[in-house]
Amino acid sequence: MKGEEIMNTLRLNPLPTPTWNWLHCNDTNVTVPAGLSEVEVQEVFPAEAETAKVAAADIPAVETSAGPAFDKYLAETGLSAEEVKIADKVLASQAVNKKIAFNANAEAGRAVYRVGKGASLTIAHFFTARDFDLAGEEGANPKARKFVSYDTRIIADEEAEVVLVDVIDMPGDVTFVDNIGGSAAKSANVKVIQVLLNGGNVLTGTALGLDGDKATVQIDTGYVVKNQENLDINYVIRHRGKYTDTKIAANGVLRDQATKIFRDTIDFIRGCKASTGDEREDVLLMNPGIVNKSVPLILCAEEDVEGTHGASIGKISDEELFYFESRGISEEDVQELMAKSRIDAVVGRIPDEAVRTELMQKLHPEEF
């Protein structure tokens, strides 16, 4: 039994270039179940979309945030994917809207989005899980209890515009691996907007190859991590094309005994001339018991690039607190306000109005 546990423990969300082991930030050990079953998804597609089932072997092999160990594991499970295709020059009239509600342990799903030349598509993934109980499942590895996963791959063809909105609202005792990868061809633009509301143990991120010249990516993340929750993010952007550009902005709040690790990597590969990349992280620390780890990498093998990184990690300043308190707002309310404002700011940047409104309704039902 012990041997089986070791076999099923994978090192996920790996840092592309490792650093000191004592920092425990090179990757994260996750114990996974031996097999996966397909999660039931409530989904709406735009009329222009073509959908099809794709066998595990035919799923595009792109780098993903959870890393090669997880890709291998997924391939071994044989889980197929649902492919959504938008033809060249077609602008999807509405978003792909998926409600992915996990109902049992070891449920997972896979999705491939192929967006043609000059086409556009918005994808919205709303992740939740019911409070399922695994008691009585014989042989289940206790460490892998309540493991669920979703695998998303985006292939953006030349001049395609793709927006992925990823909303995570999971119960406290579930490990959720949200594996995202993709590639962007010449002049394609990919936007990833991630909103992390709740989640006991969430591993997410995005790996994207800016393979064509002038391909661009913007990642905008808002999170609130609280109680004993753990959030593990891994962004890896590989600049291969010339004139490519990355912008990553993560804004979050850590409360109670929450832990968070934020890995983000901009990799300028030789030949990606005139490319630029910028990573920004702003973390608000609200309670003494938190653990905040940040590992922002810039890897550079090309002379003609500009890469920047900035991080600001701290508590609400005394001046800010004084400003609010002098207006009759308690410290607790200020904290609540700051957390909400960070999430709202990210939600406000969702370009698709229907998806934005749906999420705002979820966050602020009293206002609708």
Add this chain to the structure above:
Amino acid sequence: MNCASVAPNICMNSIGDRKEVTMEEKNQVNEVDHSLYDFRYEEKESDFYKVQEGLTPEIVEKISEEKNDPQWMHDFRLKSLEIYNKMQVPNWGPSIDGLNMNDIVTYVRPKTEMSAKWSEVPDDIKETFEKLGIPQAERESLAGVGAQYDSELVYHNVKKEVADQGVVYTDLESAMHGPYADMIKEHFMHLVTPGDHKFAALHGAVWSGGSFVYVPPGVTVEIPLQSYFRLNAPGAGQFEHTLIIVDEGANLHFIEGCSAPKYNVANLHAGCVELYVGKNAKLRYSTIENWSKNMYNLNTKRATVEEGGKMEWVSGSFGSHVSYLYPMTILKGDNSSMEFTGITFAGEGQDLDTGMKVVHQGKYTSSSVNTKSISKSGGVGTFRSAVVVGTEAKGAKAVVDCSSLMLDEISRSDTIPAMDVRTDDADIGHEAKIGRISDEAIFYLMSRGISEEDARTMIVSGFADNVSKELPLEYAVEMNNLIRLEMKGNG
């Protein structure tokens, strides 16, 4: 380029005339012969005693016997060897596959005793250090000097007025048998333990040479002390240990310089520096390292700082084939602080992985880091850092600013910082940027009659300004010379 290190050669050229430096003299400095440090004294076997290559308990026993170790040190060496044999080489960082410990001679002793009189040092060794400018520098700008040749100190001297203040600056081996024996036993490899990493364990087993400095409470040493390490023997390792204790309210600036001629076989430097900064004390530790480019520089430096104390690092890394160098500071006491200023220049055939680590333990501690990294001619420069803020470190402040400059399209520059914060009451900032010299800046300078090569050199020197302004003048001049030489493609 083959050249080397610290400023003392410049001391010969310019210190005395510093107030009246003419344009001609400036040119002379700029045109310093870059082969200066690559001379070697052709050794005869009879000039040296050395142990066999490789690493066995017998070799460690032999070194211990040679050093006349007290029993605790003898046991410590053997225990360290056991740890060394159990530990793996790092699974991160540059490759050290070219380093075979079975080929490295861990102890090479010149057949001479350490002397406090320069005239008593053997001619060949004296000539080596004369060329490096050591005694000249001592006369003109230093409070004391230690000169190590291969595994042993050959010269150690401290100015009388400094010694009269109660400052101890001597070699570690003789200090172990003197009145400071207990102090050394209490501090030796307590900051950097043999279990820290494989090469710390190696150091614990085979260390030899190095300095012991003790600055008594309240004493300010007005001018710097310096140690200079020269590794002359091919295929050898240098494992000097530097132990500095700056007691309460005291103040010291210590300068370390290193160089070696280039051989075709791998040389290894696995030194260890342990710095204890007392309550309200201040220590500045400056290094301009320019090992030859066959050197594996796997050096470990660490400081612990008590309440109100301050640690300042100034670090320039120019030489070696492979470097793993990350001076670490433990801000143990409340209100203690650290400043780190560093530059790394990686040229052809070099993979320099450098950076820093800081651990905030006390309350209201602060750290400030400013580093520059330059990569050229296929060199690989990596900035690696760790800022750790513990649960008790309320009010901690840390600022890290690292910039990298790529000078051509065949080089590489990576930035790998990590932050681990475990209290809400902290203020941590980090900025990094990577890029190249802008065409506009080159054009601006060229339009004013400056050649492109000179324009690029000027810009790189300006980029390195954060370090040069922290160094004593003569060292800053030397560092700029090193940059100039690298820029001329001699790297």
